[in-house]
Amino acid sequence: MDHQRKKEREREMGRAPCCDKANVKKGPWSPEEDIKLKDYIHKHGTGGNWISLPHKAGLKRCGKSCRLRWLNYLRPNIKHGEFSDEEDRIICTLYANIGSRWSIIAAQLPGRTDNDIKNYWNTKLKKKLMALLHIRKPAFMNHHDHQNPPLLIPSSPSSSLISSSSSMFNTDWSSTNPTLSFTPLDHEDPINYDYFPSFSFQGSCSSSTREIMKQQEEVIMGIQTNQNYICISDDSNSNFMGSDDGFGSTFGQTPLDHFYHIQDIN
């Protein structure tokens, strides 16, 4: 059955629920529920089947809910609390290069969950970055040569903005240039002409999973060997607004543009 027909059938029949919603508790977990889930998993493991686990564990919860609770909160070695500067750096660098692939980012931060990192990015780190970019907007906005966009001027001599001639990673970026695009939020209103930064890859990428995984590994290897910068391109000539997967399209071959030292973001 093709995808379209499957979707149509689901719409007609209603999507099959993953559990009996009427008999399933929702909302915050109680300490008693946490204990039940922990005890069960310590004694029996997950058994490779989250759907049947809640019933066996005596919980009136959806299997997905149990899985989420375990992975994000109850499993051993989960790290809660403040993110370190080093963690900030890794998150920023990875986000700049692979976008919102939180599970991959989380894999580089032991003890952190994808949900944690996603929340942290959305509530704090993104704002820090936006604030940094906003401070520097005038230099960029006054420039009209889109073919040769200006360098964003560092706020201080110690600020480490380096030029496109620098090499960020040992990785060959010739086909996977990471960029941060500045896309006008409102094309019609020059007064409120604000810019929204969006990260993306440039270059052509195969859609196959294996190819994507290979590129992700390259990105992560590059990040692990280069500790200090994230790349930001003010490729305002492009209308591309980074999609959340950032791998799907073919773009022009502009060189890497500018790099911010991570301390500028912290």
Next chain:
DNA sequence: AAAGACTCCAACCGCAATTTC
């Protein structure tokens, strides 16, 4: 002191990918 605005994060939802039968 109170009320509204804002922030943060745990949890939910829907979808795509993967596995099982």
Next chain:
DNA sequence: TGAAATTGCGGTTGGAGTCTT
């Protein structure tokens, strides 16, 4: 081989706590 079941992921939301006026 394909349908069904299950898992994993990322976006979004609800509500509790905090801040501001």
